[in-house]
Amino acid sequence: MDILIILTPNFNIAATMGFIDPFRAANYLDGDAIFHWHFASLDGGPVPASNGASMLTDPLADHDRKFDLVLVSSSWTPERQFNAAMFSALRRHAHRGSVMGGLDTGAFLLAKAGLLKDAKATVHYEHIDAMIELFPDTEVTEDLFVFDGKRISCCGGGAAVDFALHILRQACDDRLANMAARYVFQQNLRPEGAQQNPGMIEPLGRAAPALVRDAIKLMEQHLEDPLTISDISDQLGVSPRRLDRHFEKSIGKGPATYYRDIRLDRARGLVTQTDMPLATVAVAAGFNSQAHFSKSYKSRFGLAPRDDRVQGRIPFEYRAWPMHRKVGRHDTP
Incomplete structure:
Protein backbone atom coordinates (compact mmCIF):
# COMPACT_ATOMS: atom_id res chain seq x y z
CA MET A 1 0.00 0.00 0.00
CA ASP A 2 1.49 3.31 -1.13
CA ILE A 3 0.64 6.34 1.03
CA LEU A 4 1.36 10.01 0.32
CA ILE A 5 1.10 12.36 3.30
CA ILE A 6 0.88 16.05 2.43
CA LEU A 7 1.92 18.33 5.28
CA THR A 8 0.92 21.97 5.65
CA PRO A 9 2.66 24.52 7.92
CA ASN A 10 1.75 24.12 11.61
CA PHE A 11 0.48 20.55 11.11
CA ASN A 12 0.06 18.34 14.17
CA ILE A 13 3.16 16.18 14.26
CA ALA A 14 1.88 13.88 17.04
CA ALA A 15 -1.24 12.96 15.06
CA THR A 16 0.82 12.47 11.90
CA MET A 17 3.34 10.17 13.57
CA GLY A 18 0.53 8.37 15.39
CA PHE A 19 -1.03 7.66 12.01
CA ILE A 20 2.18 6.26 10.54
CA ASP A 21 3.32 4.11 13.46
CA PRO A 22 0.84 1.21 13.06
CA PHE A 23 2.00 0.80 9.46
CA ARG A 24 5.64 0.82 10.58
CA ALA A 25 4.80 -1.78 13.22
CA ALA A 26 2.94 -3.92 10.66
CA ASN A 27 5.94 -3.91 8.31
CA TYR A 28 8.25 -4.91 11.16
CA LEU A 29 5.97 -7.64 12.52
CA ASP A 30 5.15 -9.11 9.13
CA GLY A 31 8.78 -9.03 8.00
CA ASP A 32 7.82 -7.41 4.70
CA ALA A 33 7.39 -3.82 3.51
CA ILE A 34 3.65 -3.99 2.93
CA PHE A 35 3.22 -0.25 3.50
CA HIS A 36 5.24 2.58 1.98
CA TRP A 37 4.81 6.25 2.83
CA HIS A 38 6.18 9.54 1.60
CA PHE A 39 6.00 13.02 3.12
CA ALA A 40 5.46 15.96 0.81
CA SER A 41 4.53 19.62 0.95
CA LEU A 42 3.71 22.12 -1.74
CA ASP A 43 7.28 23.39 -2.12
CA GLY A 44 9.23 20.71 -0.27
CA GLY A 45 11.85 21.30 2.42
CA PRO A 46 11.28 21.57 6.19
CA VAL A 47 7.68 22.14 7.29
CA PRO A 48 7.10 23.55 10.81
CA ALA A 49 4.74 21.66 13.10
CA SER A 50 2.40 23.30 15.60
CA ASN A 51 4.72 22.40 18.50
CA GLY A 52 7.79 24.08 17.00
CA ALA A 53 9.37 20.92 15.55
CA SER A 54 9.79 20.56 11.80
CA MET A 55 9.79 17.77 9.25
CA LEU A 56 11.66 17.44 5.97
CA THR A 57 9.43 16.88 2.94
CA ASP A 58 9.67 16.35 -0.79
CA PRO A 59 8.12 18.81 -3.24
CA LEU A 60 4.57 17.69 -3.99
CA ALA A 61 5.34 17.77 -7.72
CA ASP A 62 7.88 14.96 -7.20
CA HIS A 63 5.03 12.59 -6.35
CA ASP A 64 2.71 13.24 -9.26
CA ARG A 65 1.63 9.61 -9.68
CA LYS A 66 -0.98 7.17 -8.43
CA PHE A 67 -1.08 6.43 -4.68
CA ASP A 68 -3.46 4.15 -2.82
CA LEU A 69 -4.04 6.85 -0.20
CA VAL A 70 -3.33 10.58 -0.22
CA LEU A 71 -3.69 12.11 3.24
CA VAL A 72 -3.61 15.85 3.96
CA SER A 73 -2.30 16.58 7.46
CA SER A 74 -3.23 20.10 8.45
CA SER A 75 -3.97 21.80 11.75
CA TRP A 76 -3.74 25.53 12.38
CA THR A 77 -5.02 27.96 9.74
CA PRO A 78 -5.91 25.48 6.99
CA GLU A 79 -7.38 28.39 5.00
CA ARG A 80 -3.86 29.73 4.44
CA GLN A 81 -3.16 26.70 2.29
CA PHE A 82 -6.08 27.46 -0.03
CA ASN A 83 -4.25 27.93 -3.33
CA ALA A 84 -4.62 26.78 -6.89
CA ALA A 85 -1.49 24.59 -6.94
CA MET A 86 -2.58 22.59 -3.89
CA PHE A 87 -6.14 22.13 -5.16
CA SER A 88 -4.93 21.12 -8.61
CA ALA A 89 -2.65 18.45 -7.11
CA LEU A 90 -5.43 17.10 -4.87
CA ARG A 91 -7.87 16.90 -7.78
CA ARG A 92 -5.32 15.05 -9.91
CA HIS A 93 -4.79 12.46 -7.20
CA ALA A 94 -8.54 12.06 -6.78
CA HIS A 95 -8.99 11.71 -10.54
CA ARG A 96 -6.46 8.86 -10.56
CA GLY A 97 -8.67 7.01 -8.10
CA SER A 98 -6.67 7.50 -4.90
CA VAL A 99 -8.49 7.40 -1.58
CA MET A 100 -8.38 11.00 -0.36
CA GLY A 101 -8.08 11.64 3.36
CA GLY A 102 -7.82 14.48 5.83
CA LEU A 103 -6.16 14.48 9.25
CA ASP A 104 -7.08 17.07 11.92
CA THR A 105 -8.22 19.95 9.65
CA GLY A 106 -7.12 18.31 6.41
CA ALA A 107 -10.76 17.93 5.35
CA PHE A 108 -10.92 21.73 4.93
CA LEU A 109 -8.51 21.50 2.01
CA LEU A 110 -10.31 18.53 0.48
CA ALA A 111 -13.64 20.36 0.74
CA LYS A 112 -12.24 23.58 -0.72
CA ALA A 113 -10.84 21.54 -3.62
CA GLY A 114 -14.39 20.31 -4.27
CA LEU A 115 -13.67 16.74 -3.20
CA LEU A 116 -16.15 16.44 -0.33
CA LYS A 117 -19.37 17.52 -2.00
CA ASP A 118 -22.21 15.37 -0.63
CA ALA A 119 -19.63 13.39 1.35
CA LYS A 120 -19.32 12.81 5.08
CA ALA A 121 -16.26 14.13 6.93
CA THR A 122 -14.86 15.14 10.30
CA VAL A 123 -12.31 17.58 11.70
CA HIS A 124 -11.04 18.42 15.18
CA TYR A 125 -13.99 19.53 17.32
CA GLU A 126 -12.52 23.02 17.72
CA HIS A 127 -13.02 23.53 13.97
CA ILE A 128 -16.38 21.77 13.50
CA ASP A 129 -18.53 24.92 13.48
CA ALA A 130 -16.24 26.62 10.96
CA MET A 131 -16.32 23.55 8.72
CA ILE A 132 -20.12 23.50 8.81
CA GLU A 133 -20.38 27.20 7.98
CA LEU A 134 -17.83 27.12 5.17
CA PHE A 135 -18.88 23.87 3.47
CA PRO A 136 -22.66 23.35 3.72
CA ASP A 137 -22.56 20.67 1.00
CA THR A 138 -20.43 18.41 3.23
CA GLU A 139 -21.99 16.36 6.03
CA VAL A 140 -19.76 17.25 8.97
CA THR A 141 -19.87 14.91 11.96
CA GLU A 142 -18.26 14.82 15.39
CA ASP A 143 -17.06 11.25 14.88
CA LEU A 144 -13.43 10.45 15.63
CA PHE A 145 -12.98 9.29 12.05
CA VAL A 146 -15.08 8.77 8.96
CA PHE A 147 -14.88 6.25 6.13
CA ASP A 148 -17.10 7.35 3.24
CA GLY A 149 -16.01 5.41 0.18
CA LYS A 150 -12.92 7.02 -1.27
CA ARG A 151 -13.19 9.97 1.13
CA ILE A 152 -11.90 9.41 4.66
CA SER A 153 -11.04 11.76 7.51
CA CYS A 154 -9.94 11.83 11.14
CA CYS A 155 -10.12 14.49 13.85
CA GLY A 156 -6.44 14.01 14.74
CA GLY A 157 -4.80 13.49 18.13
CA GLY A 158 -4.80 9.97 19.52
CA ALA A 159 -7.64 9.02 17.16
CA ALA A 160 -5.08 8.95 14.33
CA VAL A 161 -3.83 5.60 15.68
CA ASP A 162 -7.34 4.09 15.61
CA PHE A 163 -7.83 5.56 12.13
CA ALA A 164 -4.65 3.92 10.84
CA LEU A 165 -5.47 0.56 12.43
CA HIS A 166 -8.86 0.50 10.67
CA ILE A 167 -7.11 1.20 7.36
CA LEU A 168 -4.55 -1.52 8.12
CA ARG A 169 -7.33 -3.95 8.99
CA GLN A 170 -9.10 -3.26 5.69
CA ALA A 171 -5.86 -3.56 3.71
CA CYS A 172 -4.67 -6.77 5.40
CA ASP A 173 -6.54 -8.70 8.08
CA ASP A 174 -7.50 -8.76 11.76
CA ARG A 175 -4.42 -10.76 12.69
CA LEU A 176 -1.92 -8.15 11.56
CA ALA A 177 -4.05 -5.27 12.80
CA ASN A 178 -4.20 -6.87 16.26
CA MET A 179 -0.45 -7.45 16.27
CA ALA A 180 0.24 -3.85 15.27
CA ALA A 181 -2.22 -2.52 17.87
CA ARG A 182 -0.52 -4.51 20.62
CA TYR A 183 2.91 -3.39 19.44
CA VAL A 184 2.02 0.31 19.72
CA PHE A 185 0.06 -0.32 22.98
CA GLN A 186 -3.35 0.57 21.54
CA GLN A 187 -5.29 -1.72 23.85
CA ASN A 188 -8.76 -0.88 22.56
CA LEU A 189 -9.62 -0.08 18.96
CA ARG A 190 -12.40 2.49 18.94
CA PRO A 191 -15.11 1.65 16.39
CA GLU A 192 -16.48 3.71 13.52
CA GLY A 193 -19.10 6.09 14.86
CA ALA A 194 -17.25 6.71 18.13
CA GLN A 195 -17.65 10.35 19.13
CA GLN A 196 -14.90 12.89 19.77
CA ASN A 197 -16.59 13.90 23.03
CA PRO A 198 -18.90 11.08 24.14
CA GLY A 199 -19.97 13.13 27.16
CA MET A 200 -20.62 10.32 29.61
CA ILE A 201 -17.23 9.72 31.23
CA GLU A 202 -14.35 12.16 31.61
CA PRO A 203 -10.91 10.89 30.49
CA LEU A 204 -9.82 10.47 34.13
CA GLY A 205 -12.90 8.39 34.88
CA ARG A 206 -15.12 10.91 36.64
CA ALA A 207 -18.57 11.56 35.24
CA ALA A 208 -20.77 14.61 35.70
CA PRO A 209 -24.17 13.83 37.26
Whole structure:
Protein backbone atom coordinates (compact mmCIF):
# COMPACT_ATOMS: atom_id res chain seq x y z
CA MET A 1 0.00 0.00 0.00
CA ASP A 2 1.49 3.31 -1.13
CA ILE A 3 0.64 6.34 1.03
CA LEU A 4 1.36 10.01 0.32
CA ILE A 5 1.10 12.36 3.30
CA ILE A 6 0.88 16.05 2.43
CA LEU A 7 1.92 18.33 5.28
CA THR A 8 0.92 21.97 5.65
CA PRO A 9 2.66 24.52 7.92
CA ASN A 10 1.75 24.12 11.61
CA PHE A 11 0.48 20.55 11.11
CA ASN A 12 0.06 18.34 14.17
CA ILE A 13 3.16 16.18 14.26
CA ALA A 14 1.88 13.88 17.04
CA ALA A 15 -1.24 12.96 15.06
CA THR A 16 0.82 12.47 11.90
CA MET A 17 3.34 10.17 13.57
CA GLY A 18 0.53 8.37 15.39
CA PHE A 19 -1.03 7.66 12.01
CA ILE A 20 2.18 6.26 10.54
CA ASP A 21 3.32 4.11 13.46
CA PRO A 22 0.84 1.21 13.06
CA PHE A 23 2.00 0.80 9.46
CA ARG A 24 5.64 0.82 10.58
CA ALA A 25 4.80 -1.78 13.22
CA ALA A 26 2.94 -3.92 10.66
CA ASN A 27 5.94 -3.91 8.31
CA TYR A 28 8.25 -4.91 11.16
CA LEU A 29 5.97 -7.64 12.52
CA ASP A 30 5.15 -9.11 9.13
CA GLY A 31 8.78 -9.03 8.00
CA ASP A 32 7.82 -7.41 4.70
CA ALA A 33 7.39 -3.82 3.51
CA ILE A 34 3.65 -3.99 2.93
CA PHE A 35 3.22 -0.25 3.50
CA HIS A 36 5.24 2.58 1.98
CA TRP A 37 4.81 6.25 2.83
CA HIS A 38 6.18 9.54 1.60
CA PHE A 39 6.00 13.02 3.12
CA ALA A 40 5.46 15.96 0.81
CA SER A 41 4.53 19.62 0.95
CA LEU A 42 3.71 22.12 -1.74
CA ASP A 43 7.28 23.39 -2.12
CA GLY A 44 9.23 20.71 -0.27
CA GLY A 45 11.85 21.30 2.42
CA PRO A 46 11.28 21.57 6.19
CA VAL A 47 7.68 22.14 7.29
CA PRO A 48 7.10 23.55 10.81
CA ALA A 49 4.74 21.66 13.10
CA SER A 50 2.40 23.30 15.60
CA ASN A 51 4.72 22.40 18.50
CA GLY A 52 7.79 24.08 17.00
CA ALA A 53 9.37 20.92 15.55
CA SER A 54 9.79 20.56 11.80
CA MET A 55 9.79 17.77 9.25
CA LEU A 56 11.66 17.44 5.97
CA THR A 57 9.43 16.88 2.94
CA ASP A 58 9.67 16.35 -0.79
CA PRO A 59 8.12 18.81 -3.24
CA LEU A 60 4.57 17.69 -3.99
CA ALA A 61 5.34 17.77 -7.72
CA ASP A 62 7.88 14.96 -7.20
CA HIS A 63 5.03 12.59 -6.35
CA ASP A 64 2.71 13.24 -9.26
CA ARG A 65 1.63 9.61 -9.68
CA LYS A 66 -0.98 7.17 -8.43
CA PHE A 67 -1.08 6.43 -4.68
CA ASP A 68 -3.46 4.15 -2.82
CA LEU A 69 -4.04 6.85 -0.20
CA VAL A 70 -3.33 10.58 -0.22
CA LEU A 71 -3.69 12.11 3.24
CA VAL A 72 -3.61 15.85 3.96
CA SER A 73 -2.30 16.58 7.46
CA SER A 74 -3.23 20.10 8.45
CA SER A 75 -3.97 21.80 11.75
CA TRP A 76 -3.74 25.53 12.38
CA THR A 77 -5.02 27.96 9.74
CA PRO A 78 -5.91 25.48 6.99
CA GLU A 79 -7.38 28.39 5.00
CA ARG A 80 -3.86 29.73 4.44
CA GLN A 81 -3.16 26.70 2.29
CA PHE A 82 -6.08 27.46 -0.03
CA ASN A 83 -4.25 27.93 -3.33
CA ALA A 84 -4.62 26.78 -6.89
CA ALA A 85 -1.49 24.59 -6.94
CA MET A 86 -2.58 22.59 -3.89
CA PHE A 87 -6.14 22.13 -5.16
CA SER A 88 -4.93 21.12 -8.61
CA ALA A 89 -2.65 18.45 -7.11
CA LEU A 90 -5.43 17.10 -4.87
CA ARG A 91 -7.87 16.90 -7.78
CA ARG A 92 -5.32 15.05 -9.91
CA HIS A 93 -4.79 12.46 -7.20
CA ALA A 94 -8.54 12.06 -6.78
CA HIS A 95 -8.99 11.71 -10.54
CA ARG A 96 -6.46 8.86 -10.56
CA GLY A 97 -8.67 7.01 -8.10
CA SER A 98 -6.67 7.50 -4.90
CA VAL A 99 -8.49 7.40 -1.58
CA MET A 100 -8.38 11.00 -0.36
CA GLY A 101 -8.08 11.64 3.36
CA GLY A 102 -7.82 14.48 5.83
CA LEU A 103 -6.16 14.48 9.25
CA ASP A 104 -7.08 17.07 11.92
CA THR A 105 -8.22 19.95 9.65
CA GLY A 106 -7.12 18.31 6.41
CA ALA A 107 -10.76 17.93 5.35
CA PHE A 108 -10.92 21.73 4.93
CA LEU A 109 -8.51 21.50 2.01
CA LEU A 110 -10.31 18.53 0.48
CA ALA A 111 -13.64 20.36 0.74
CA LYS A 112 -12.24 23.58 -0.72
CA ALA A 113 -10.84 21.54 -3.62
CA GLY A 114 -14.39 20.31 -4.27
CA LEU A 115 -13.67 16.74 -3.20
CA LEU A 116 -16.15 16.44 -0.33
CA LYS A 117 -19.37 17.52 -2.00
CA ASP A 118 -22.21 15.37 -0.63
CA ALA A 119 -19.63 13.39 1.35
CA LYS A 120 -19.32 12.81 5.08
CA ALA A 121 -16.26 14.13 6.93
CA THR A 122 -14.86 15.14 10.30
CA VAL A 123 -12.31 17.58 11.70
CA HIS A 124 -11.04 18.42 15.18
CA TYR A 125 -13.99 19.53 17.32
CA GLU A 126 -12.52 23.02 17.72
CA HIS A 127 -13.02 23.53 13.97
CA ILE A 128 -16.38 21.77 13.50
CA ASP A 129 -18.53 24.92 13.48
CA ALA A 130 -16.24 26.62 10.96
CA MET A 131 -16.32 23.55 8.72
CA ILE A 132 -20.12 23.50 8.81
CA GLU A 133 -20.38 27.20 7.98
CA LEU A 134 -17.83 27.12 5.17
CA PHE A 135 -18.88 23.87 3.47
CA PRO A 136 -22.66 23.35 3.72
CA ASP A 137 -22.56 20.67 1.00
CA THR A 138 -20.43 18.41 3.23
CA GLU A 139 -21.99 16.36 6.03
CA VAL A 140 -19.76 17.25 8.97
CA THR A 141 -19.87 14.91 11.96
CA GLU A 142 -18.26 14.82 15.39
CA ASP A 143 -17.06 11.25 14.88
CA LEU A 144 -13.43 10.45 15.63
CA PHE A 145 -12.98 9.29 12.05
CA VAL A 146 -15.08 8.77 8.96
CA PHE A 147 -14.88 6.25 6.13
CA ASP A 148 -17.10 7.35 3.24
CA GLY A 149 -16.01 5.41 0.18
CA LYS A 150 -12.92 7.02 -1.27
CA ARG A 151 -13.19 9.97 1.13
CA ILE A 152 -11.90 9.41 4.66
CA SER A 153 -11.04 11.76 7.51
CA CYS A 154 -9.94 11.83 11.14
CA CYS A 155 -10.12 14.49 13.85
CA GLY A 156 -6.44 14.01 14.74
CA GLY A 157 -4.80 13.49 18.13
CA GLY A 158 -4.80 9.97 19.52
CA ALA A 159 -7.64 9.02 17.16
CA ALA A 160 -5.08 8.95 14.33
CA VAL A 161 -3.83 5.60 15.68
CA ASP A 162 -7.34 4.09 15.61
CA PHE A 163 -7.83 5.56 12.13
CA ALA A 164 -4.65 3.92 10.84
CA LEU A 165 -5.47 0.56 12.43
CA HIS A 166 -8.86 0.50 10.67
CA ILE A 167 -7.11 1.20 7.36
CA LEU A 168 -4.55 -1.52 8.12
CA ARG A 169 -7.33 -3.95 8.99
CA GLN A 170 -9.10 -3.26 5.69
CA ALA A 171 -5.86 -3.56 3.71
CA CYS A 172 -4.67 -6.77 5.40
CA ASP A 173 -6.54 -8.70 8.08
CA ASP A 174 -7.50 -8.76 11.76
CA ARG A 175 -4.42 -10.76 12.69
CA LEU A 176 -1.92 -8.15 11.56
CA ALA A 177 -4.05 -5.27 12.80
CA ASN A 178 -4.20 -6.87 16.26
CA MET A 179 -0.45 -7.45 16.27
CA ALA A 180 0.24 -3.85 15.27
CA ALA A 181 -2.22 -2.52 17.87
CA ARG A 182 -0.52 -4.51 20.62
CA TYR A 183 2.91 -3.39 19.44
CA VAL A 184 2.02 0.31 19.72
CA PHE A 185 0.06 -0.32 22.98
CA GLN A 186 -3.35 0.57 21.54
CA GLN A 187 -5.29 -1.72 23.85
CA ASN A 188 -8.76 -0.88 22.56
CA LEU A 189 -9.62 -0.08 18.96
CA ARG A 190 -12.40 2.49 18.94
CA PRO A 191 -15.11 1.65 16.39
CA GLU A 192 -16.48 3.71 13.52
CA GLY A 193 -19.10 6.09 14.86
CA ALA A 194 -17.25 6.71 18.13
CA GLN A 195 -17.65 10.35 19.13
CA GLN A 196 -14.90 12.89 19.77
CA ASN A 197 -16.59 13.90 23.03
CA PRO A 198 -18.90 11.08 24.14
CA GLY A 199 -19.97 13.13 27.16
CA MET A 200 -20.62 10.32 29.61
CA ILE A 201 -17.23 9.72 31.23
CA GLU A 202 -14.35 12.16 31.61
CA PRO A 203 -10.91 10.89 30.49
CA LEU A 204 -9.82 10.47 34.13
CA GLY A 205 -12.90 8.39 34.88
CA ARG A 206 -15.12 10.91 36.64
CA ALA A 207 -18.57 11.56 35.24
CA ALA A 208 -20.77 14.61 35.70
CA PRO A 209 -24.17 13.83 37.26
CA ALA A 210 -26.97 13.01 34.84
CA LEU A 211 -28.70 16.28 35.71
CA VAL A 212 -25.67 18.32 34.66
CA ARG A 213 -25.17 16.27 31.49
CA ASP A 214 -28.80 16.76 30.52
CA ALA A 215 -28.55 20.49 31.14
CA ILE A 216 -25.40 20.74 29.03
CA LYS A 217 -27.11 18.84 26.23
CA LEU A 218 -29.95 21.38 26.22
CA MET A 219 -27.43 24.23 26.21
CA GLU A 220 -25.53 22.77 23.26
CA GLN A 221 -28.78 22.40 21.35
CA HIS A 222 -29.57 26.09 21.88
CA LEU A 223 -26.38 28.04 21.26
CA GLU A 224 -27.81 30.48 18.73
CA ASP A 225 -31.13 30.90 20.55
CA PRO A 226 -30.13 30.49 24.21
CA LEU A 227 -32.59 29.37 26.83
CA THR A 228 -32.81 30.96 30.25
CA ILE A 229 -31.56 28.95 33.21
CA SER A 230 -35.14 28.92 34.46
CA ASP A 231 -36.25 27.36 31.13
CA ILE A 232 -33.59 24.68 31.45
CA SER A 233 -34.52 23.99 35.07
CA ASP A 234 -38.20 23.69 34.17
CA GLN A 235 -37.47 21.23 31.36
CA LEU A 236 -35.41 19.11 33.74
CA GLY A 237 -37.95 19.35 36.56
CA VAL A 238 -35.63 20.93 39.14
CA SER A 239 -35.23 24.35 40.70
CA PRO A 240 -32.60 26.79 39.35
CA ARG A 241 -31.00 26.70 42.79
CA ARG A 242 -30.55 22.94 42.69
CA LEU A 243 -29.14 23.11 39.16
CA ASP A 244 -26.67 25.78 40.28
CA ARG A 245 -25.48 23.61 43.19
CA HIS A 246 -24.88 20.61 40.91
CA PHE A 247 -22.93 22.70 38.39
CA GLU A 248 -20.79 24.31 41.09
CA LYS A 249 -19.99 20.93 42.64
CA SER A 250 -19.13 19.04 39.45
CA ILE A 251 -17.84 21.77 37.11
CA GLY A 252 -16.76 24.57 39.41
CA LYS A 253 -18.93 27.28 37.86
CA GLY A 254 -22.62 28.08 37.73
CA PRO A 255 -24.84 27.08 34.80
CA ALA A 256 -25.17 30.65 33.50
CA THR A 257 -21.40 31.11 33.32
CA TYR A 258 -20.91 27.67 31.78
CA TYR A 259 -23.59 28.38 29.16
CA ARG A 260 -22.03 31.71 28.26
CA ASP A 261 -18.59 30.10 28.00
CA ILE A 262 -19.62 27.39 25.54
CA ARG A 263 -21.35 30.00 23.39
CA LEU A 264 -18.15 32.06 23.42
CA ASP A 265 -16.11 28.97 22.58
CA ARG A 266 -18.30 28.48 19.53
CA ALA A 267 -17.83 32.12 18.64
CA ARG A 268 -14.07 31.82 18.92
CA GLY A 269 -13.99 28.99 16.41
CA LEU A 270 -15.91 31.14 13.95
CA VAL A 271 -13.79 34.22 14.67
CA THR A 272 -10.46 32.49 14.17
CA GLN A 273 -11.39 29.90 11.53
CA THR A 274 -13.68 31.85 9.19
CA ASP A 275 -14.07 35.32 7.72
CA MET A 276 -17.68 35.64 8.85
CA PRO A 277 -18.60 39.22 9.85
CA LEU A 278 -18.25 39.62 13.60
CA ALA A 279 -21.87 40.75 13.89
CA THR A 280 -22.93 37.44 12.30
CA VAL A 281 -20.66 35.52 14.68
CA ALA A 282 -22.25 37.29 17.65
CA VAL A 283 -25.73 36.21 16.53
CA ALA A 284 -24.54 32.63 15.89
CA ALA A 285 -23.32 32.52 19.49
CA GLY A 286 -26.59 33.84 20.89
CA PHE A 287 -25.62 37.46 21.55
CA ASN A 288 -28.07 40.14 20.45
CA SER A 289 -25.71 42.99 21.29
CA GLN A 290 -22.38 43.36 19.50
CA ALA A 291 -21.02 45.41 22.41
CA HIS A 292 -22.03 42.76 24.96
CA PHE A 293 -20.49 40.07 22.76
CA SER A 294 -17.17 41.91 22.44
CA LYS A 295 -17.00 42.62 26.17
CA SER A 296 -17.77 38.99 27.10
CA TYR A 297 -15.34 37.69 24.49
CA LYS A 298 -12.50 39.84 25.81
CA SER A 299 -13.29 38.79 29.36
CA ARG A 300 -12.98 35.10 28.44
CA PHE A 301 -10.10 35.12 25.98
CA GLY A 302 -8.12 38.20 26.94
CA LEU A 303 -8.56 40.14 23.72
CA ALA A 304 -11.33 41.49 21.53
CA PRO A 305 -12.77 39.41 18.66
CA ARG A 306 -11.24 41.70 16.03
CA ASP A 307 -7.77 41.23 17.54
CA ASP A 308 -8.28 37.50 18.05
CA ARG A 309 -9.07 37.13 14.35
CA VAL A 310 -5.35 37.85 13.83
CA GLN A 311 -3.81 36.43 17.03
CA GLY A 312 -6.00 33.33 17.03
CA ARG A 313 -4.54 32.16 13.73
CA ILE A 314 -1.11 31.84 15.30
CA PRO A 315 -0.30 28.43 16.85
CA PHE A 316 -0.98 28.56 20.57
CA GLU A 317 2.67 28.16 21.58
CA TYR A 318 3.47 31.48 19.93
CA ARG A 319 0.46 33.45 21.10
CA ALA A 320 0.81 36.39 23.43
CA TRP A 321 -2.54 35.74 25.18
CA PRO A 322 -3.90 32.82 27.18
CA MET A 323 -6.61 30.84 25.45
CA HIS A 324 -8.99 31.12 28.40
CA ARG A 325 -8.83 33.67 31.16
CA LYS A 326 -10.11 32.62 34.54
CA VAL A 327 -13.49 34.08 35.33
CA GLY A 328 -15.39 34.28 38.57
CA ARG A 329 -18.52 32.33 39.26
CA HIS A 330 -20.59 35.49 39.54
CA ASP A 331 -19.69 36.95 36.13
CA THR A 332 -22.87 37.81 34.29
CA PRO A 333 -23.64 35.92 31.07
